Amino acid sequence: MIEKYHPFLHEFPRGASKELQIFSILAQSFFQPFSLMDNLLVILTALTAGPGLGFNRAMLFLADGDELKGEFWLGPASAEEAASIWEVLSTPGVGYTEIIEHNRALLTSEANPLAQKVRKISYPLHKKNPTIPTLAASSREITLVREASKEPLVDKQFLELIGVEEFLCIPLLSQDEIFGEIILDNAITGRPIESRDIELASICGLAAGNFIYVTKLQKRVVEMKKQAALGEMAMFVTHQLRNPLVTMGGFVDQLFDPRLSKQKAKRNLKIIRNEIRRLERIMLRLTRFFRIDIKELAPVNIREAFKLVTDAIKPLVAGRTVVLRTEIEEGLTSVLCDPIHLGEALRNVVENAVEALKDGGRVLLRAYRENKDWTVISVEDNGQGIPESVKGKIFGSFVSTKEKGIGLGLAYVKRFMEACQGKIAVESQEGQGTTFKLYFKTGGGG
């Protein structure tokens, strides 16, 4: 027989010891979708969770360059309030999300003067003779301060701010970096800080340090992924530019050969001119692809857009027995998007369709209302269809099955549709045809 449990609890264990409860909160913090700040706040909540075990107040400093900056200060104003946080936590059904909400409310409330005070202060982190509070972070040691007013190492302004004689400084560290410091005290109950408190605080400090470390790593990974994508793109662009350049270079070299016939020289010049035009086209497409930035959606007249596309496509259709038809649902006049990009996007899709057609093929460009939310412009052809092997990647950048394709057409259309809050879908049967559907949010249509 087996029993199964979720890897982390949705509620905190009731009736369990306070240590187990705190441990459970800490462990869960690693699985939560909340921000770094939210999670750090929860760790502070665990540390200040009322009488018995835990402190009254917790102050958080985070390292920012060469400084330790005050971030927030959590704690009740009275002994009654101190007990209430723990009561919240002990309520049946309370989970991580409830603590987060509780904390957010606490931080933004005007009745919390502590939070406002601590945000105004910062201390240099790498001073030669560090004072308290930065001493713990720079020496990487937990520091317990007693009789603070008699201790020369304590910064006088800080002492004024914290206003207690006894407090504990916990550094937040990873192996090679200082992330910040937590400062804990029992200002309300006045209970002396014991070794058990220090142990609890050190565990929470480690958890918080790890938490910051992991968050930073994750950011770095995202950055690296972006760079890898950029590298992929750079490689692609280089390749796109290299072929025309190599061709031009070779034919220019030939021009320098005095034995080259006039006829061939002229041919070479023609080739070079064509390659220059090709480079220009590539540049244009690349710029267009990277510059989709639609600030405001505007109603674009469908009939006009269709007219532009069919005109642009005429040279492709000329001399072939291919039929291009348009159809607009009665009463439908416009879609919400950007006029320039709409024309270009439609041209891309229609061009693909026409190219995929054998003689006698048909393309239908149609606009209709799918339902009250979406207006659709579809491009339907009875061409060869999209092979199963490439279906999954047609919207990716740099994917092309065409001889001259650079693989930006559909990626561009997809980016455009996303930029105007729409979507794109494709249905295709090999040998039977393909339908692309561009979905636009209804609003200005009709």
Place this chain on the structure above:
Amino acid sequence: MKKKGRLLVVEDEKNLCLLYREELTKEGYKVTTVTDAETALKLIKKQPFDLIVTDIRMPAKNGIELITQIMALRKDIPIIINTAYQSYKHDFMTWAADAYIVKSASLDELKSKIKELLG
């Protein structure tokens, strides 16, 4: 001029085919160009070649698949990869080729590699 060797150039860019054909013919080789891997394979089965120059990124079958199939047919033909991409050097399948050249506006490297491989 004496024919020094029979070359097959696989290159999907038609203008580059023309350039290679003219320039390598000047060097004294008998040059055949094709624009896709499938046609290249058919030719290799029918005719003897002394060396093959191939691109990698081509529509339909790519150069790496081509190399694998040529090796299965005729192990002894030297193969030169001539591509616009640096990065395929890291693909171990390209190590089977005898040389890897990144396309350049000057054909000197290609010419000297062919000369070297044909001894």
